[in-house]
Amino acid sequence: GGTGDIAMRASAKAGDGFEAVVCDINAEMLNVGRERVADAFLEERIRFVEGNAESLSFADRSFDACTIAFGIRNVPQIDRALREIHRVLKPGGRFLCLEFSSVDVPGLDRIYELYSFNVIPGLGRMVSGDAESYRYLVESIRKFPRPDQFAEMMRDAGFARAKWDVMSGGIVALHSGWRL
Numbered sequence: 001g002g003t004g005d006i007a008m009r010a011s012a013k014a015g016d017g018f019e020a021v022v023c024d025i026n027a028e029m030l031n032v033g034r035e036r037v038a039d040a041f042l043e044e045r046i047r048f049v050e051g052n053a054e055s056l057s058f059a060d061r062s063f064d065a066c067t068i069a070f071g072i073r074n075v076p077q078i079d080r081a082l083r084e085i086h087r088v089l090k091p092g093g094r095f096l097c098l099e100f101s102s103v104d105v106p107g108l109d110r111i112y113e114l115y116s117f118n119v120i121p122g123l124g125r126m127v128s129g130d131a132e133s134y135r136y137l138v139e140s141i142r143k144f145p146r147p148d149q150f151a152e153m154m155r156d157a158g159f160a161r162a163k164w165d166v167m168s169g170g171i172v173a174l175h176s177g178w179r180l
Contacts (some may be wrong), residue, residue, distance in 0.1 A: 004033035
């Protein structure tokens with residue numbers, strides 16, 4: 001859930017009756033999200049809960065949908081998180097995961113690799129004084145399973161119709177699965 005960006009966008013599109021729970025292990029990110037939600041007058045639609053994706057504190061079959069954007073690659077035991085997400089979804093519930101992926105356009109893959117390992121850490125150092133966090137970002141993207149492997153992990157966790165759509169030449173992919 002992080003700072004609630006996805007929940008806020010969903011709220012803007014959803015209309016009446018929409019409620020979201022933003023769950024994240026990082027209390028500081030949740031605090032930023034609470035402030036953003038308060039500034040947008042969305043406190044009645046979006047709430048924040050500190051928690052671990054590998055051991056969610058929610059009841060079985062309690063959510064219609066679950067999303068995660070650019071965060072599952074930071075979970076130490078992704079397979080456990082996927083099982084937990086499956087557990088808390090209602091039958092017919094959908095899981096959507098937006099994550100960095102593997103560039104699949106010849107030529108762009110080499111440019112992206114050079115950019116990732118040479119430019120991103122340098123920009124991080126210039127902007128925040130912290131090149132290491134940006135080096136971690138690049139490494140975590142490289143280590144994340146390829147889309148077909150992640151879809152198999154989703155199926156192993158119980159998701160049906162696990163698939164993905166590659167975007168931006170493979171820089172990102174939107175993974176999707178259903179609890180049937």
